[in-house]
Amino acid sequence: MKLYITAGSPYARIARIVILEKGLAQRVEIILAPTRMTDSPYYKINPSGRVPFLVCDNGIALEESALICAYMDHIDGQPIFDWRADADWPVRRLEALARSFMDGLAVWSRELGRPANERSPTTLAHEAQRSVRMADLWESEINHSAMHGPLNFAQITLACALGMDARNANFKWRLGHPKLCAWFDAFAKRASFVATAAPPRA
Ligand SMILES: N[C@@H](CCC(=O)N[C@@H](CS)C(=O)NCC(=O)O)C(=O)O
Numbered sequence: 001m002k003l004y005i006t007a008g009s010p011y012a013r014i015a016r017i018v019i020l021e022k023g024l025a026q027r028v029e030i031i032l033a034p035t036r037m038t039d040s041p042y043y044k045i046n047p048s049g050r051v052p053f054l055v056c057d058n059g060i061a062l063e064e065s066a067l068i069c070a071y072m073d074h075i076d077g078q079p080i081f082d083w084r085a086d087a088d089w090p091v092r093r094l095e096a097l098a099r100s101f102m103d104g105l106a107v108w109s110r111e112l113g114r115p116a117n118e119r120s121p122t123t124l125a126h127e128a129q130r131s132v133r134m135a136d137l138w139e140s141e142i143n144h145s146a147m148h149g150p151l152n153f154a155q156i157t158l159a160c161a162l163g164m165d166a167r168n169a170n171f172k173w174r175l176g177h178p179k180l181c182a183w184f185d186a187f188a189k190r191a192s193f194v195a196t197a198a199p200p201r202a
Helices: 010-021 065-074 089-112 121-141 153-167 178-187 191-195
Strands: 002-005 029-032 053-055 061-063
Touching: 002 010, 010 065, 010 089, 010 153, 010 191, 053 065, 061 065, 089 121, 089 153, 121 178, 153 178
Parallel strands: 002 029
Antiparallel strands: 002 053, 053 061
């Protein structure tokens, strides 16, 4: 299988963590995709131009980190991240909250990636304020048992969202959030998280 990524994509990071946690590193080739440019050769592989993008051995190609992760989780017939329908609504709620956090941070990050004179001050301010509200919310959610039990997508997604501070100096989520800091610092020791760290923004 081939997984197309960019080094800084938090969505691709989720998929890369799942590969490592599932011991699939030998089966998945990681390929850096040139995104957000005119006429990238990558558009011939994935017309949407987005990452992560998984090309499976049977030729089927998948977009969307959640779908890619579910596919990889099932590939050995022993899923470890599967939901148990009735019992797992709380985890799915938390995962959605973490993804919502990440989605806002990704918009902020995309805006920062534009030339300074093309950035929208309105968007920058809106996403900065959203990130403060979401960090406050997570400070009150982080003691939920699902965030401390066996690894799940809520934990991985939240850690990848918080880790986006490495490329955005204005995302100062640690301030006033001691419980979130303690949770993240413990999670950040995982080998799969360390191995997938994004390089600082160029
Ligand atoms: N909902 C998608 C989001 C993927 C996404 O937004 N990826 C960004 C990188 S973080 C991307 O590929 N951007 C390139 C582009 O927009 O052309 C997922 O979960 O996989």
